[in-house]
Amino acid sequence: MQLYQTQELKIYNSLSGKKEVFKPLNEGHIGMYVCGPTVYSNVHLGNCRTFMSFDMIFRYFKHLGYKVRYVRNITDAGHLEDDAEDGEDKIAKKARLEQLEPMEVVQRYTLDFHNILNKFNFLPPSIEPTATGHIVEQIEIVKAILDKGLAYVVNGSVYFDVAKFSETNDYGKLSGRKLEDMIANTRELTAQDEKKSPQDFALWKKAEPQHIMRWPSPWGDGFPGWHLECTAMSTKYLGETFDIHGGGMDLKFPHHECEIAQAEAWNNQTPVNYWMHANMLTLNGRKMAKSTGNNILPNEIFSGENPFLSKAYSPSVVRFFMMQAHYTSILDLSDEALLASERGYQRLMDSIASLEQLPTGDSSDFNVAAWVQKGYDAMNDDFNTPILIANLFEAVKHINLIKEGKETISAADKKILSQAMQNFVFDILGLENQNSTQSNSDKLSNVVGLLIEMRNEARANKDFATSDKIRDQLAEMGIQLKDGKDGTTFTLS
RNA sequence: GGCAUUGUGGCCGAGUGGCUAGGCAGAGCUCUGCAAAAGCUUGUACAGCGGUUCGAAUCCGCUCGAUGCCUCCA
Incomplete structure (x- = not known):
């Protein structure tokens, strides 16, 4: 008997805009794909929040007894910097600036990414495929979509024909956009464009002579379009339709919308049952982004070396801070909020540390079984970690009272409480009891x-x-x- | 300009048509040689204006604000 058979989990599905009871395609098994980082610079704290949300989700699925294949890609092919005619690959640009081979850049920042995630106590995904490792698969998809007449070749590049696709499919269903609105609101394009329509997107881009990252294809040397890798890798490892696709909110449009279009054009079936989007981490009320400089690097927070911080915070405190907000809410980072989290985290950890020596009595003044189920109820309601944590503090209060002899707990209940704390705090939330x-x-x-x-x-x-x-x-x-x-x-x- | 999300007490952050989380900070008390820790008590918050309702912070409309996306982005 697995826990998932008794716990009914609801997930907010971005596609329907509603919380739905989660039913995997194959009982007991889950296929989950999460868009990973583009490895052209150090991973920042905002990136970490998204991956941490899915780490928590992965942990909860595993705790419930599911067999999960969790695929999180590494985008190492680089993508167009802008739409201008000298469009340059992000990774190639960085490589030129740092006098490195593109793959050297990829290696450096992939290592940084893994290193930071380890500090945050992330579980590794089941498969971590790279875009450059799946060029052949991507070319095959382009060919198939061309054969169906839903893409066209212009000057060595291949574009997806959104208008044609929309005749039979619903382009925009994920992001709530209507194609006619998008056409009506198209911005003026300064650069000349090879695309039939601004809504069309590249499946394959021709590589200019100076472009370093390039692969041969039936349309000449080039590189894959941004959206294609996820379709190629998710399909390869999880199938034409799979359970969950996740990513940051900022990827909803156009990235995920285009993924749906490509996959439907290719396989005639919708690729994903549940779309999940993790919300942004803001700093001073603004989205953290590599491009604007409004960001904090994880190592800056661990060392306290950042003008926004009064001190250093351990990875576990940061994790606790993030888990105190729901993954679909915007979370604003501030020194004051981190300080409050640190105090709360310490209180929780002190309480857990005293659990072992807690005296037991004949009966319990505290309904442990009901308390445990309340924790599951919180998690079952779209992974509501803030409610779970509130419930944990309920137990902290009782633990402290028992410690002072003002309440009692039976030996059997103490064992259950201890195990549940272990499950919720360490296995599911992924916290660690360690001061830095x-x-x-x-x-x-x-x-x-x-x-x-x-x-x-x-x-x-x-x-x-x-x-x-x-x-x-x-x-x-x-x-x-x-x-x-x-x-x-x-x-x- | 369009689409979407959102606006909760000093701060962070849940939530529900009526029983009004939690953390941090503050106040009072208990304990204590003094502190600290811990416990107890305490705060009647839900942007504004209308509407629906016996009843709304929760549903609807409008106004104002914020954020995200519309171009690479977790």
Whole structure:
């Protein structure tokens, strides 16, 4: 008996705009695809929030007993910087600027991405495919769509014919846009355009001679269009129709809309049952974006080296902060909000730490079974982690009362409570009970600094019994004091 | 300009047609040598204006504001 058989999960489906009861295509199995990062610069905190939301979702599915194939791609082919005639590949541009091979850039930022995600305690996806590893598959899709007459070749590039597609399919159903409105509101294009219509999008782009990233194709040397890789990789690993496709809200249009169009044109069936969009992390009320410079890098938050922050925050505190907001809500990052989260996180962790030594009694003043189900109810309601956390604090209150002898808990309930805390806090939310090593070593320096000061005061008062006691006992603990001309320092042995 | 989302107490952030989360901060009390921690008590918030309703912060309309997308973007 798996948990998913008793817990009814509802998911907000962007396609219908409603919460729907989740039913996978194959019972007990879930196929989930999430659009990953373009690896041309360091992953920023906003990127992390989206991936963290899906990490939490992945964790909950696994906890419920589902077998999940979670595919999250790495976009390493690069895409057009702008629509101008000298359109240059993002990755190629960065490579030129840094005098690196494009694949060197890809490698550097892929490593950075993985490194940061590890610090945040992410579970690795089942498959992490790259766009450049699936050029052949993408070319095959372009061919198939051309054969159906839903794309056209112009000067070595292939474009998807949105108008033609709209005759038989609903282009715009995900983002709530109407093609006629889009045509009516088309911006003036300054550059000459090969496309029949501004709504059309590239399936394959011709590579100019100076373009470094290029592959041979039936239409000449070029590179795949931005939207195509996800269709190629999701179909290859999850099938023509699969359960869940996720990504950031900003990808809803045009990226995901185009993915739907391509896949429907290619396979005559809708590719995804549940579309999920994680909302943006803002900084000072504005979207974090690499392009505008309004962003914080994860390492800046771990070190506190950012003008917006008063101090360093551990990855787990940041994770807790993010989990306190629902994944579909915009979340604004501020130092004040992080401080509040840090205090709350610490209270939660202190309570969990005291759980082991909690005295047990004959009965429980606290309905543990009902409390556990409330936690599941929160998660089952479209992964409502803020409600789950509120419920966790309900338990914190009881744990503290039991600790003070004002309430009792039975041994059996204590075991259930302990296991549920483990499940909710560590397995599902993905938090870790660790103060950052940085802040611990800071605390240690402060503590030893205080002792050094006291010892100096004692020495000044010729109270050598005290001063020697401080020195010798610290030495026993492996902390060696060193008196020098400029004061006392210490080393750890 | 178009499409979408959104507007909750000092701050962050849930939620529901009537029983009004949670965290942080604040106030009072208990405990304590003093603190801290912990516990208890406390805050009648839902942008504005209309409408529907016995009743709306929750539904509808309008106004104002914010954000995202419409060009690469998590």
